[in-house]
Amino acid sequence: MSAMFSAVPDAAPSVFHERNQGTTVQNLGLSHLSVAVGHFYMDELENGEEPIRTQFERVKPWLDAAKASAISGGERPRVSTCFLVDDYFQHWPDAPQIMEKLLRLSREAGVTIDYVARESACARRLDGFQTAELVATRLLEEPFPEGANGGRPPISMSGWMSNGKPPRESRVLETMESHVWEPAHEFGERNHSIYLDVELWDSQGRPGGEDDGELGNRRYSCPFLAAVWQLIRLGLLRQDGQPALKVTDFDGEWRTEWDQCPDIVKVNPSAQPFYAYRSLSILPRTFLPIEHSVQNIINHFLPDPAVVESLDRQAGAKNVPLPPVIADRLSHFFLAGGN
DSSP states (O other), X not given: OGGGGOOSOOOOOOXXXXXXXXXXXXXXXXXXXXXXXXXXXXXXXXXXXXXXXXXXHHHHHHHHHHHHHOOOTTSOOOEEEEEEEOOSSOOOXXXXXXXXXXXXXXXXXXXXXXXXXXXXGGTSOTTSOOTTHHHHTTBOOOOOOTTOOSOSOOHHHHOEEESEEOOEEEEEOSSSOEEEEEOOEETTOBSBOOOOEEXXXXXXXXXXXXXXSOGGGEEEOHHHHHHHHHHHHTTOOEETTEESXXXXXXXXXXXXXXXXXXXXXXXXXXXXXXXXXXXXXXXXXXXXXXXXXXXXXXXXXXXXXXXXXXHHHHHHHTTOOOOSSGXXXXXXXXXXXXX
């Protein structure tokens, strides 16, 4: 049944490798599958209850199917659920009311949420550490295509990433002026190109969004933060071998301000581990372009080889098949129509 969860078209990704540089890596408790049980924008969480309840009701059968079909290497499948709260682009001081409503409505629909995370923590942790830069500094550029003139700045300067060669238009001076146009070209295309150019961040308050290299000025895009979130769930994003975002047990009280809440909160005491070998995201269909972009970002992410080795070793010891290409560890199911 797992094949039906893959809604983003397969591609021939670029895969990058790096020599092990001796990072000491913490072994994590791992579920076989981490399931993100939907997503809402903050204004949707602020408003009526019925759309929220309806989306969770639509998620439930796919969550049940995922639990039943999780790949576990012969063990009893361990499946955990999570929910990412959109507190990055919209940030209002009513966390207790929103969280109590969200968890109540999910329970009423039969969907248990084990962990809740803040999207803003994917950019910057509660302690001020720039989480997003763990990904931004490990993105590898595609080689310049033949005929490129160097006019496109590198990712670190532009904040843009493509999966191929952009279209080109130039003037040709003859008897009469005319234009010569060349279409975009996807690297690793299969018969025809699907060209993608993704904005990873812009710089707030900068003319034209120009990045001056000051990390505090960067406003990260939804696709970039979603890629950070996926790498966190898979246990691949580390700071000095430790998880980039750590899990905190719920102490029974939600802070009023979102930026006072822990980065990841365990709200179900009996939950399976947050980190997992694979991830499944059950989302409204409107998120398909974002998740397509996530695949491209992750295909350009260079993981710490010691982290990869640690996860491979844990998977091997449990007979859990783990795809060598990180993007192949992600699955999606997109809910058709409405929310």
